[in-house]
Amino acid sequence: MTRRRRSPDTWRVLRWVLAAQFVFAAILLGTDLAQIVPQLAWPSPAPALTAPIGPGDQIRRYTPDQLPDRAPAPGSRPLPDTRDMPDRLDIATPEWEGEPVLTLTGRIAEGDAARVVAYLDALERLPTETYLNSPGGSVYDALEIGRALRAREIATVMTASDICLSACPYILAAGVTRHADPDAMIGVHQHYFGQNTVLPAFIAVEQIQRGQGEVMEYLQDMGVDPLVMRHALVTPWDEIYLLTPAERATYRLASEPESQG
Structure with missing residues (x-):
């Protein structure tokens, strides 16, 4: 042959x-x-992430690997401080004030949504609150985690030392009630919604627009004002727009915890 x-x-x-x-x-x-x-x-000329903010002065430098040291007071919450952030979500259900609570700590990695859903499905007793402490990560996984929390009617909570940046606020938005201490750090910025954008321009733009549209629809479904996205869309990835407590309430993203007194 x-x-x-x-x-x-x-x-x-x-x-x-x-x-x-x-x-x-x-x-x-x-x-x-x-x-x-x-x-x-x-690099961004914005002040450091730890610099105090005020209305109109809310853009800060953002580097996920250089998070501020926000250690909680002993016994003040069921979450570790920002120095202990794992590279993907740490999922736990510790006892807090006699009740189990869900804690989500660390970066939101691809595949974390499936892990959270599997974890919740395996629980014999479903928690009613989720404590968040995350610098963000995968937008897709954050949205899916949020949908899982809402389907189970779980509230979201942030205490004074917690951070919730980048994609994390989409999980915060999912709570049937959403409470954040005034000193909690909540911020948004631009995201990537696809893989590399070396595609025909119309396809790359279509991917970005589709991703933004999905996020805005998600926020509306969760009862959050999609106008909060205007801050994200104009803030580059190496900066973060920190929301004031007044803005969180205006956009219905989170309110201050009710006084226990």
Whole structure:
């Protein structure tokens, strides 16, 4: 049996395909660098995340790996401080004031939604409150976690030392009631809604718009004013817009806990 030799035209086509793949890879890398290099070369001039905020002065630098040290007072809540943030959500149900509560601590990684759902489904006694302490992460997983909490009619709570940034506020929004201490840190900024954007421009824009539309529809379903997204859309990924307690109430994202006195 004789082997068929590829014709010169076939080799020419294969070379063109290989060259096109190299060009595509170069564009892919260039697009990623174009998004990242400006922030590396000219970092945000905004104040540090720990700087006090006031109305109209709420943009702060944001680096998930450089979180502020917000340690709770002993016995004040069932969550660790920000120095103990794991790379994906730590899910637990400790006893708090005689009742089990759900705690979600750490970055929201891809696949965490499935983990949270499986965890809840395995519980014999469903908690009525979720305590949040997260610098954010996967938007998709945050939305799915939020839907799981709402389906089970679980409230969301943040105490004074907690943070809820980036995609985390979408989980906060899911609570049947949503309470946040005035000193809790809640912030939003721009997100990526797809993989690399080295696609035809109309497809990349379509992906972004679809993602933003899904988030806005989700917020409305949760009873939160989608106008809170206007702050996210104009705040770049290396900065965060910290919401004042008044804004949280205005957007129905969270209210202050009721006084126990």
